[in-house]
Amino acid sequence: MTRQLPVEFIYQLFSLIISVIIVHGVYVSIVRPNATALLEEQAIQINANPDYVPERSTYIVIRDFEQESCFILMLWAMSLMGYKAMQSVQQRKILQLDLIPLAQGISILPEDTREYSRPIQALPESQQGFLLPRTLLTALHRFRSTRNIQDVSSSVRAICDSESDRLDSELSMIRYIAWAIPSIGFLGTVRGIGQALGQAHKAVQGDIAGVTQSLGIAFNSTFVALLISIVIMFLMHQLQLAQERLVLDAEDYCDNRLIRHLQT
Numbered sequence: 001m002t003r004q005l006p007v008e009f010i011y012q013l014f015s016l017i018i019s020v021i022i023v024h025g026v027y028v029s030i031v032r033p034n035a036t037a038l039l040e041e042q043a044i045q046i047n048a049n050p051d052y053v054p055e056r057s058t059y060i061v062i063r064d065f066e067q068e069s070c071f072i073l074m075l076w077a078m079s080l081m082g083y084k085a086m087q088s089v090q091q092r093k094i095l096q097l098d099l100i101p102l103a104q105g106i107s108i109l110p111e112d113t114r115e116y117s118r119p120i121q122a123l124p125e126s127q128q129g130f131l132l133p134r135t136l137l138t139a140l141h142r143f144r145s146t147r148n149i150q151d152v153s154s155s156v157r158a159i160c161d162s163e164s165d166r167l168d169s170e171l172s173m174i175r176y177i178a179w180a181i182p183s184i185g186f187l188g189t190v191r192g193i194g195q196a197l198g199q200a201h202k203a204v205q206g207d208i209a210g211v212t213q214s215l216g217i218a219f220n221s222t223f224v225a226l227l228i229s230i231v232i233m234f235l236m237h238q239l240q241l242a243q244e245r246l247v248l249d250a251e252d253y254c255d256n257r258l259i260r261h262l263q264t
Helices: 006-049 065-096 109-119 131-147 151-168 172-198 200-204 209-257
Strands: none
Touching: 006 065, 006 131, 065 131, 065 172, 065 209, 109 131, 131 200, 131 209, 151 209
C-alpha cells in the first residue's frame, strides 16, 4: 500500500511555495521598481546639488535578494508557528470539557474505569489523539490493570514528559529558520563588502558611488535580517510558552479530575 504523506509536511511545503510567490510578487511589482526610481532620482539630485543628502527609504533598504529571502523565511516561519498555535488552541479547548464526570464525594474504583472511559472514547477520532484524552485513557487502563494509584500517577507524568519533548522537537524547523535568517543577512554583508573592495580603485580616483552603494547592500541586509530574527524569536518563544502551559495544564487536569478520586 502507498504510504500517505503527513498533513503537516504537505502544509509546510505549500506554505513555503505560497510565501515565495507572495514575497517575490511584492518585490517585482512594488519594491524594486520604487527602489530603482528613488535611486535614479537621488542620483539626479546629487549631480545637481553636491550638498544634497539622500534620505533613507524603506524600498532601498529591503530591495536586495538577501532581504527578499529573509522575508520569505519570515512568512514561512510565521505560517508554521500559526499551524502549531492552532493545534495548541484546539487541544486547550478539550481542557474545558468534563471528561470525567464525578459527583462530589464519589471515588473511582478499578471496576468503574470502563464506565468512565466511555465519554473519552466517544470523542471524535481527531480529538482522541490529543494529549488530554490519551493521558486519561492510559491512566484509566493502567488503574484497571495494576490497581496502583502511584503507578497511574507515574504513567501520567511520563506521557506529559514525552509530549513536552515531542512538541519541543517539532520546533526544530522553526529554530533552523530563525538561525538561517541572520546567516543570510551576513551573506549579504559579505557580498556587499566584496563588491566594495572590487571597486576600491574607483574610490582612489574619487568615484565613491559604487563603493557606498555596495556598503549599503552590506549594512542593509544585516539590519533587515537581525530585525526579522528578533521578531521570529519572540513569536517562537511565545509559542513554546503556550505549548509548555498546555502540557502542565493537562497534567494538572489529570491530577485534580482523576488521580485524586482514585481509590483501591
